[in-house]
Amino acid sequence: MKKGDKTPFSGLGKLFPGGKIRELIDPERVSQIVDLIKKDEDDLESRLNVLAPDLQIKTSILVFEILNIDKVSGMRLFRWVQSTNNKLHRSADFCALMLCNCGHLNDYETMGMLLKEFRQKGFCLSELAFEFLIPLFVSVDSGARESIKHIVELLRKAGGSCYSSGIHSLIRLLCLLDLFDMAKYVMQITEMKVAYLNILIQEKCKRGLQEDALGIISEMRGEGCHADTKSYNLILGSLCKMNKLDGAFSVLKDMKVQGVPADALSYDILIYFLCKIGKVNDAYRFFNQMVSEGIRPRLLVHASIIEAFMKVQQCEEAYRYVVDSCVKDPYSSPMIYTFLVKEHRKRGDIMSAQNIILEMMDKGLRPNYNEYMKVLRSLKGQLATDLKNRYSLFTSSSHTTSVIR
CATH class of the missing domain: 1.25.40 (Serine Threonine Protein Phosphatase 5, Tetratricopeptide repeat)
Structure with a gap:
């Protein structure tokens, strides 16, 4: 050459x-x-x-x-x-x-x-x-x-x-x-595995062809290959990214009809995108639905809802959400409170962030150290001294915990 x-x-x-x-x-x-x-x-x-x-x-x-x-x-x-x-x-x-x-x-x-x-x-x-x-x-x-x-x-x-x-x-x-x-043909002469089905669904969704993906699910069901939760989650995520929320809700309903259980990721996807477009009340409705189904919310859900409430200046609603969520999901309570501290601090409301940290310690919850330090550095004079002394006393005590009892 x-x-x-x-x-x-x-x-x-x-x-x-x-x-x-x-x-x-x-x-x-x-x-x-x-x-x-x-x-x-x-x-x-x-x-x-x-x-x-x-x-x-x-x-x-x-x-x-x-x-x-x-x-x-x-x-x-x-x-x-x-x-x-x-x-x-x-x-x-x-x-x-x-x-x-x-x-x-x-x-x-x-x-x-x-x-x-x-x-x-x-x-x-x-x-x-x-x-x-x-x-x-x-x-x-x-x-x-x-x-x-x-x-x-x-x-x-x-x-x-x-x-x-x-x-x-x-x-x-x-x-x-x-x-x-041809990909379906390979499945026909090998195995009708859901893992193979999900490859087809993923590639259709990458092209924005969610209806085609749903059609493949229906077609493969007729051949004995049934979609699983991951199959539907791929379509849910694709629909939400394209702001086709009505289609996403329809897919969620279809999952129930077909007996395919939604999981934490299914709700994560919906709640995240609802919060992203400012529909925080709808997001909270899905949060309650997932909790009622015994599905433990992942931290992304809590962070998304708290941020969404704060973006629309619904600080009291964000606080009530935190208190309520800590009862429903006690083992995540320190991080849930931390999300609220962070949102107040990001918006320059240092006093509210400080008060949330104090409330955490009152309830025996250890504040996130990085967030505590960021708030402390933003305080001046006696306010900074009081918070520092309170935190030192709290961390030296043997009565700290990581969950709300």
Whole structure:
């Protein structure tokens, strides 16, 4: 390859996380490595020791891409890395590159051998392993399904980590390529697992296609694969991010109809976004609903509601919420009070922040030290002295606790 020649970086590079595979890559070095491999001389390994002692995954991707285009095996490079670069050869992406190279060469015998080798070492596979299938998807009559069936059979024979990670990565690759029907086909010939279903749902939601995601849930239900709470949470989060709250409420109702229980994350998502758009009373209603269902709120919920009340100047409501929440969730009471202290301090109401700290100590709750210090530094004269003395007396006492009794 001559300097200035156009290199086809469109295949493997698109699948590599970040998509910036040419960043800090020396094209001359890549060309030299490729030329050495193509010559296939006896001293290949010793020359690689000099040329690429610190070979990285990004460089490897470009090397293998060129080898794949030219239909050249990268096995000697792969074995050299195995013997000299323990960190790289254990990389899921690097192992996948060698499998992809076998695929481009139609060398399924070597691919099967490598899969069994990887399984014995507990290696996993990434989407890069199946990049060689992409050209088959251009034409409907290209035999793509037969090729996929063959790959699935090889993964099944290998078993272990290669099978589980391989099927997962194959389905994800198909979804990334907008080949959702083909991804469903893989599920049909392997397992109707909810983990695979969630890959389809996640990729649909990333595209803002929540209705399609719900349609997939309905379709897969008919084939015996039932969505779980995570499935619906993916859609809930996607709908809320797009301010489609009515759709989110509808999904929550559908969960109940289908007998799928909402969890703390389900309510976290709704409450957080309701607070974000200023609908704090609706958020509080969902808070009470989750508590009535025996679901313990996570700290994010408390922080979101308190902040929302304070933003709309409903300080008394924020205080009542804190008191009420500490009764319902006593083990989180120190942090819940701390959120209120922080909100008052952020708004410059140092006296209210101080009073909340004093109330905490009256109830035997240890104030957060960082918040205490920030409030203390904002006080002057006798007020600062009184708070400091009170805190010192409190921390030296044996009657402190972390929850409201």
